[in-house]
Amino acid sequence: MEKLLVSPSPHLHTKTSTKSLMRDVVIALLPAVVVSVLFYGWSELLVLGVSVASCVLLEYLITKYLLKGTCTIGDWSAVITGVLLALNLPATTPWWVVFIGAVFAIGVAKMTFGGLGQNLFNPAIAGRVFLLISFPTYMTDWTKPQGFIGNAVTDAYTGATPLGLVSEGGAGAVEGMDYMNMLFLNIGGSAGELSAVALLVGFVYLLARKVIRPYITLSIWATVAVFSGIFWLINPAEFTDPLFNLLTGGLLLGSIFMATDYVTSPMSNWGGVVFGVGIGLITMLIRYFGAYPEGVSFAILIMNSVVPLLNKWFHTKKYGR
Amino acid sequence: MLKTFSIGGIHPNDSKISAGCAIEVLPLPSKVYISVAQHLGAPANPVVAVGDKVKAGQVIAEPAGFISAYVHSSVSGTVKSIGPRKDLAGNNMTHIEIDVEGDEWADGIDLSDTLVTAIPEDNKEILDKIKMCGVVGLGGATFPAHVKLCPPPGKKADCLILNGAECEPYLTSDYRIMLERSKEIVVGAAIMKQVLGGCPAVIGIEENKPEAIKVMTAAVAELQASAKGYDGISVMPLKKKYPQGGEKQLIDAVMKRQVKSMGLPIDVGAVVQNVATSLAVYEAVQKNMPLVTNVLTVTGDCLPMENQHNYKFRIGMPLSYIAEHAGGIPEEAAKIISGGPMMGKAIANLDAATVKGSSSLLYLTAAQTVRGVESACIRCGKCAEACPMGLEPFLLQKYARNNMTDELEENAVQDCIECGCCLYSCPANIPLLDIIRIAKGDVIRIIRTRK
Incomplete structure (x- = not known):
């Protein structure tokens, strides 16, 4: 002891840091990553590798040479964007398309707004939607590449996502589809949609580690279930049922990992509930009446833009007021 | 389901390392420096002159306003100087320096250990004694106790809450007095309850102190069985959550009422006093003993177990004297805190003297206390x-x-x-x-x- 430190209270600090929170999100994504690599093989590894590497590298280059500020890649947030972007793409996406997605996600959606904490839109979703509009053929090519294990389960539906089938042929097109398969190994779609169980494991981990609060995710699920439930009860021949809607089209991936992004979701619990209801509603409107078979990405982006208003309207309950 | 406050709160590691250390009485130093500002409100006016002989428990400064308090000498000896000296916050404040000579107490003070359970009937006499003995709230704010015990006209106390939460990590002084002076605390509660018009009294203790809950419950039961005026006192175990001991939080936890913004606890019928204050009230009313001692915890993770202490100290003892007595400042200590790690003050050196409200000398290491580099808000909420x-x-x-x-x-x-x-x-x-x-x-x- 040479000189004593003097500072205002409090004198203790939590061990939780931005870095540890972000690392926890990456850990929560691991089950989904492992499943996607096992079933989509080398091509998925390539998509993941290119996506994560380019996101981290781009953030490094932009912070270092363009903004000339502190380098922020150590906080793991660029890794999350990379993993999420990869899981939102078909495993067959060419590497240069993945790279363009990363450029848009990090370069445009994140860093132009000022980096972590300042971006209005979720970078990974912004990247995905940019690619979906720019390269629709690559983004809807659901040919299943050779994985490290298994092939049989997915053969029957290769070539289209369940929601894609519905979009073309109505609810009857997926009649008899096995929900147990979807729960553990979904059929065709983005890499991250493969296994609902893997995503749910991640959700439980995030809740247990107190990384996220459950309100946003649960209100999305509830809205989708209620909305589709009503339509399905009225006309089961035309409209798909609630469970189908919950398990397909990236709804779990979006509601667990992307709608709950700190920066682009409301601060208060009630704001989060309204945010979630909005995402659920917009998703179902797009699915039932829109041109795209799924709609989670668009729904999240649209609701992202409402977050500043929700933060203004909804505040925490204050003591004695 | 245990009760707790309804909004927010955190769960830091409670680190009650010194919980097992019984209260030891510190020997007298050669000098004490007694501040005239040991309470919330106006600093007291010295009423002694340099060269005066004083006895322990004798008034040496008088209140300088409605919200102010008497200050007594904690030792017997000669007034050496009266002048500015740095207090715990590093501000210059008038201190009365006294050279210690022997240990002679002022007349009328009962120094025995005998428990006095019979409560005086005259409330005015009780309040006078509390005021004359310089009792202030020992939970942190050091608000003069008699002021809190006289609700303004039109306001009525529905509940006296005794704060035994001790929610700050590391601190164990309240815990020790609850174990070792449980009956005195209950008598103090009964006295304050009577002054407030006989409202119920609830002693709130966090669940991480099961021994204190047990001992206090037993003390209440014993006094209720053996003496008059102890009905309506109860112990309420509370869930462990910081800041349970915050006045507003404790009222919410115990009474399910919330004080309005800028309002006072009495607005919702609550009076909150710390268990240490209750002990001081007992000493003042039953023993005529002014508030000249308190219990302080010397602790920290970097302090060897044998150097962890709960000391009964006389006010005005320099912190350096206490630190030396406890085996010196540990090598790894990077920050020394007077009070708890959440709300206490970091002190620049140990020159300052203890005051009525001193609760701890806490050593933290650099690894524990140095703040990380600030980064962007991620809006995690x-x-x-x-x-x-x-x-x-x-x-x-x-x-x-x-x-x-x-x-x-x-x-x-x-x-x-x-x-x-x-x-x-x-x-x-x-x-x-x-x-x-x-x-x-x-x-x-x-x-x-x-x-």
């Missing part, structure tokens, strides 16, 4: 989740950095209790409370000038 007043620190700090006082007032910055939960919780190391504390001071000044 953890500060708002932690705030026990339901405020939104992330928003307040933004307004504060831009001097937006209207918005700060609208968003209740004046309600901040400075518990530190926001800064503790922030993963981006944003100095939330540092910024909010300054803004709060500004806004409160604006509100006052408006009136």
Whole structure:
């Protein structure tokens, strides 16, 4: 002891840091990553590798040479964007398309707004939607590449996502589809949609580690279930049922990992509930009446833009007021 | 389901390392420095002169206003000097320096251990004694106790809450007095309850102190069985959560009532006193003993077990004297705190002297206490989740950095209790409370000038 430190209270600090929170999100994504690599093989590894590497590298280059500020890649947030972007793409996406997605996600959606904490839109979703509009053929090519294990389960539906089938042929097109398969190994779609169980494991981990609060995710699920439930009860021949809607089209991936992004979701619990209801509603409107078979990405982006208003309207309950 | 306050709160490791250390009486030093400002309100006026002989327990400074308190000599000896000296906060304050000679006490003070359970009937006499003995709240704010025990006209106390939560990590002095002076605390509670018009009294203790809950419950039962005036006193175990011992939080936990913004506990019928204050009330009323001693914890993770202590000290003892007696300052100590790690003051050196409200000498290492580098707010909302007043620190700090006082007032910055939960919780190391504390001071000044 040479000189004593003097500072205002409090004198203790939590061990939780931005870095540890972000690392926890990456850990929560691991089950989904492992499943996607096992079933989509080398091509998925390539998509993941290119996506994560380019996101981290781009953030490094932009912070270092363009903004000339502190380098922020150590906080793991660029890794999350990379993993999420990869899981939102078909495993067959060419590497240069993945790279363009990363450029848009990090370069445009994140860093132009000022980096972590300042971006209005979720970078990974912004990247995905940019690619979906720019390269629709690559983004809807659901040919299943050779994985490290298994092939049989997915053969029957290769070539289209369940929601894609519905979009073309109505609810009857997926009649008899096995929900147990979807729960553990979904059929065709983005890499991250493969296994609902893997995503749910991640959700439980995030809740247990107190990384996220459950309100946003649960209100999305509830809205989708209620909305589709009503339509399905009225006309089961035309409209798909609630469970189908919950398990397909990236709804779990979006509601667990992307709608709950700190920066682009409301601060208060009630704001989060309204945010979630909005995402659920917009998703179902797009699915039932829109041109795209799924709609989670668009729904999240649209609701992202409402977050500043929700933060203004909804505040925490204050003591004695 | 145990009761607790309804909004926010955090769960830091409670680190009650010194809980097992029984209270030891510190030997007398050669000198004490007694501050005239050991209470909230106006500093007291010295009534002794240099060269005067004083006895322990003799008044040496008188209150200088309604919210002020008597100060007594804690030792017998000669007044050596009266003049400015640095206090715990590092401010110059008048101190009365006394050279210790022997240990002679003023007349009328009962120094025996005999428990006096019969409560005087005259409430005015009780309040006078509490005032004359310089009793102040020992839970942190050191508000003169007799003022709190006289509700303003039109207000009535529905419940006396004794604060035994000791929610600050590391501190164990309240815990030790609850174990070792349980009956005296209950007598103090019965006295205050009678003064307040016979409302029920609830002793709130956090569940991480099961032994204290047991001993206090037994003490209440025994006194209820053997003496008059002890009905309506009970012990309430509370869930462990910081800042349970905050006055507003404790009222919410025990009574399910919330004090309005800028209001006082008595507005919702609550009077909160610390268990240590209750002990001081007992000493004052039953023993004529002024508040000249208190119990202080010497602790820290970097302090060897044999150097952990709970000391009964005389006010005015220099901290350096206590630290030396406890085996010196540990090598790894980077910060020394007077008080708890959440709300206590970091002190620059050990020259300052103890005051009535001194509760600890806490050593923290650099690894424990050095703040991380501030990074961007990721809008995780953890500060708002932690705030026990339901405020939104992330928003307040933004307004504060831009001097937006209207918005700060609208968003209740004046309600901040400075518990530190926001800064503790922030993963981006944003100095939330540092910024909010300054803004709060500004806004409160604006509100006052408006009136």
